[in-house]
Amino acid sequence: MKIALFATCIVDAMYPRVAHATVQILERLGHEVVFPAGQGCCAQMHVNSGYMADALPVVRNHVKTFTEADYDLAVAPSGSCVASLGHQQPMVARRGGDEGLAKDAEAVASRTYELAQLLTDVLGVTDSAAQLGSWFPHAVTYHPSCHGMRLLRLGDRQKDLLRSVGGIDFHELPDAEECCGFGGTFALKNADVSGAMAEAKIANVTASGASLCSGGDASCLMHLGGAMSRRGSTGADGTPLRTVHLAEILASTREEPLDVSGPLELSIPGGKATVRRRESADTATTAPASATQPASQPTTEEVSR
Structure with a gap:
């Protein structure tokens, strides 16, 4: 195709x-x-x-x-x-x-x-490890972005793909359905409210026990990642709390792993x-x-x- x-x-x-x-x-x-x-x-x-x-x-x-x-x-x-x-x-x-x-x-x-x-829905992927060779041995939680959840009605599609990645240590996110506070220009026009929403989301990411937060929208991950960096947030393992896109985790394999020790960059x-x-x-x-x-x-x- x-x-x-x-x-x-x-x-x-x-x-x-x-x-x-x-x-x-x-x-x-x-x-x-x-x-x-x-x-x-x-x-x-x-x-x-x-x-x-x-x-x-x-x-x-x-x-x-x-x-x-x-x-x-x-x-x-x-x-x-x-x-x-x-x-x-x-x-x-x-x-x-x-x-x-x-x-x-x-x-x-x-x-x-x-x-x-x-x-x-189209390509029939139900097992990321078996069908994509995905391998990502890290503690990960998942934030479902608002548009995907409410307009596209993605349900658990993204989360299910993450759960089936080889080696992953998946953690459920408390109050996952709550907005991260980005909302495009909302984050600029209502910075105080947006920042408070990001703080609440980060607190839940920390409470999940994960060291990485994944999702399917780079804009939401940018918003959360920036807030995590500014406040010096750390994950359960004591390393800096960071965000990583769903696609990067699915593309990561044993042979070409996603390096999370420095700037998140696919090898x-x-x-x-x-x-x-x-x-x-x-x-x-x-x-x-x-x-x-x-x-x-x-x-x-x-x-x-």
Whole structure:
């Protein structure tokens, strides 16, 4: 199957290693991963802030890019952005008086999946260790992000994939359904409330007995990870409490383990994960995943330093 990677803004700019991990997982299952090069933001931030007119061209770009690209299904390592495609993009198009764009947006959204959704519902992955070779011998808890839980209704898909990772020491998170406090621009406009919510979530992560907190949305993990770092939070083993994306854990194997002793960085032979980058509607070249990043964005190697 040919699967298009929708990297999302946060992953593209801040956590390209999550994109690397997503590609590795899918290629390990025998699928070809392509990267539609014209992709950008899904417009969720614009919509949530009330800027509908500004959101329209952003939606139009996403729909055009993923309508013209050659692929079977698309995947994003973010429940929040996938939810935006189905719940917000058609609405933005209709508010702008473009019914054709709205229908195209619905068509694109209908074949775009959050990573755990794709792995579980489409590709039939039920045992991460047996089917993906996943190995991660660490104490981990799991935070279910709001959009994945309430809009996509992912249920236990992400958690079940984590539980079946080889060697993992999984800990349930108290009050897991409570928001971490990020909420996109909410964290900026309501920083005090957002910070207090993060503190409560971190207290629960600590109480879980885990040393790492995983999840499926890099934005929530960025919010929590930053708060953990600022307050000097430590896990049950006395090491700094940190966050790690679901994709990184699933991609970790005995042969290529995720190193949690320093900056969380997936050990990829040669520092490359291959995707096919579309240069135009009818041509494509093979490139390392980091090459799909705009020149102004940090690559995996730059983020790790």
